[in-house]
Amino acid sequence: MTIKRRIAKEVKIGNVTIGGKNPVAIQSMTKVPTKNYREVINQIQRLQKCGCAIVRVAVLDEEDAHAIREIKNAIRIPIVADIHFNWKLAVCAIKAGADKIRLNPGNIYKKNEVKEIVNLAREYAIPLRVGLNSGSIPKIFRYNAKLRPPLKLVRAALDYIKILEDLHFTDIVVSLKCSNVLDTLEAYQLIAKKCDYPLHLGLTATGYSEVGKIKSAIALGVLLSQGIGDTMRVSLTDEPEEEVKVAKYILSSLCLAGDSPEIISCPACGRTEVDIEKIVNELQSKLSAFSLQPSAKPVKLAVMGCVVNGPGEAEDADLAIAFGKNEGLLYKNAKPLKKVPIARAVDELIKEWEKACQKK
Ligand code: SF4
Structure with a gap:
């Protein structure tokens, strides 16, 4: 819509x-x-x-x-x-x-x-x-x-x-x-x-x-x-x-914020092996520091707690990361891009997000 x-x-x-x-x-x-x-x-x-x-x-x-x-x-x-x-x-x-x-x-x-x-x-x-x-x-x-x-x-x-x-x-x-x-x-x-x-x-x-x-x-x-x-x-x-x-x-x-990213994240459950809340908080706070220009299409970022449901649930996101025990799998336009260590996950996601913003 x-x-x-x-x-x-x-x-x-x-x-x-x-x-x-x-x-x-x-x-x-x-x-x-x-x-x-x-x-x-x-x-x-x-x-x-x-x-x-x-x-x-x-x-x-x-x-x-x-x-x-x-x-x-x-x-x-x-x-x-x-x-x-x-x-x-x-x-x-x-x-x-x-x-x-x-x-x-x-x-x-x-x-x-x-x-x-x-x-x-x-x-x-x-x-x-x-x-x-x-x-x-x-x-x-x-x-x-x-x-x-x-x-x-x-x-x-x-x-x-x-x-x-x-x-x-x-x-x-x-x-x-x-x-x-x-x-x-x-x-x-x-x-x-x-x-x-x-x-x-x-x-x-x-x-x-x-x-x-x-x-x-x-x-x-x-x-x-x-x-x-x-x-x-x-x-x-x-x-x-x-x-x-x-x-x-x-x-x-409502996708009315220009380049301002929309973050979607899973609520976490018994399958989650990382601290999703901490990761999402870090991502939100780092993204808030960016000053953005309005553009036609905002970027959607997904942070998912497991590799079982994560990729599927994140399919409509431009960028997504689904976490396993020791690392996350980064997806771009629903296709796997690379594996990243948990400690680097937020920065890698932001790096890809910046690239995605520049292309628009
Ligand atoms: S994405 Fe995985 S960890 Fe997150 S709520 Fe769904 S099943 Fe649980």
């Missing part, structure tokens, strides 16, 4: 373009006050290293907004200012160099205020995200008993989009985040049919990290498999790098 992506309008956020046929851009958000810019820079540099394409920072006051200038000088990915309640902070953030502004229609909605932001965003050529959240839906929709939560979000988003379009502003990204998986699915599926703006996928308030990862994998995975989504943030009560890691796993599971 191949995914037929919804082709959204292209929107440029700094040096990253989303929408159209561009890869789904992974986002995260820093988790310290933005005014503590040295800490923020440190966090963003770690995020850059692990594959984050866009970062968002919370702007609570003018000091936070001004810090964007310092931060931008030290990072290479676009920065988004997250603004609530006070429209003037959006103005400060744009002037400080923010590459995009997230506005919450639930708390910045007065037309004259939105107009000020739009005028400046147009002047600085930056997009605005209409960032709806189930916890702060505009009152006019929040208390409408006739509307179920996903419909409230969609109606509120369309209402806000209309305000922007009436101002002849179309550099728009939309998000409709709920904490509930089914509501999130419905909201995004509906908005995807109602407009052609790029969609920022995400859930909000996902709870315990492990549960949040599963909820995100289900909600974002289903939407992406339906071709919906141009950028994504996996919101976790965890380190920001963890958010990026999970986003990458979701994308690579």
